[in-house]
Amino acid sequence: MYVRNLRKPSANKNVYKFVSAKNGCTIMCESSLEYDCCYHLEYSDDVVSFESQPHGYKYFYLGKCHFYTPDFLVHKKDGTFYFIEVKPLSKTFSSEFKYMFYKKQITANELGASLLLVTDRQIRNEIHLNNLKLVHRYSGFIENTIHLENIWSAISQSTSIQIGSLSRTLNLGIGEVLALVLRLIGLGRVKTDLDVLLDEKSLISVN
Template sequence: MYRRNLGHSRVKNLFRFASPKMNSVLTVESSLEFDACFHFEYSPKIEHFEAQPQGFYYPFNGRDCGYTPDFAVVENGVRRFIEVKPQRKTLNSDFRSRFHAKQIKAKELGSSLVLVTDKQICVNPILSNLKLLHRYSGFQAMTPLHLYLLKLVKCIGVVSVAELIEESGEEPGSVLATTLSLVAGGEITTDLLNSTLGLDTRVWC
């Protein structure tokens, strides 16, 4: 098997993603990989993810080449490798040939290797919503406002942040921040795909 150790690089800027889901800080090599982490972190289907997992050697043009996937994820109980690349770089014939060889070797090892590009990662409003949620993620003690808003959502059902502000009589900024922390913690749910998070955002349990 093959493993790279990411350290300080004069060529590449390294990015660090703090993951409450994994209870660790992941080091990645590009802003695109960093953005991919937000999708992994908040996807309910992704049970586990790691950056720069143990890789493997694959044959290419008569020699063995070392390869480390960008990520390994466990989705619905199935582990697979993820390669993250800007779409423009995937059009290169050498990349395509090498990637196909890597996929064959990964399959021999019992895993699939999937290519994910910026066309799938850098999609808004979901990416901007996930980044906003991440500001409110991690361990936070449940305050009286958390408990009260959670009770309101359970009683009312589908409700907007603006309606929670009206019902609670609390300051709008505090209600919005507390609601987002409840979403980030999985206590309540909202639609992250179709509209930007704000006062009109509707939430439910």
């Protein structure tokens, strides 16, 4: 196995830096698509930790040995782990790519892991990704306050409650409530449907 070092300066590569509270470090990415993938991994309940450009491995294709580094190594709550390759969907249709990826998967399985292909179609679901970006923006921006704890208390006493109802109950502005709810989502304490736009009608419940 070998390791690629994205921290080594290069005039030919842009490096994208994702600040991850889950990992307690900055995740270095080679592309904006990998960077956007980090939002999904950061706020997935099933993911304990993840790292970019992990130890690579050798695989054989057409009788030759090739070196491969997955884009991510992901550790799950159940103790298992898997690799991710991030690719634009348009680059996944060729027979050469499909066969090479199959060979990479076989070797990953021999190492005790699966290798998953994740494309821009999955990563860049506009509404879901934009909501994750909002969660990330507020996750470290707001400190614990009495308003935050009041919102948490109101949510925990209900099966689910709308943001608008929280605003009226606690006599706080919609914008302030939304920011505090985003903070609680980032902390993993509450949840909502991130596949729809967040507004005063969004239902919030304990995670």
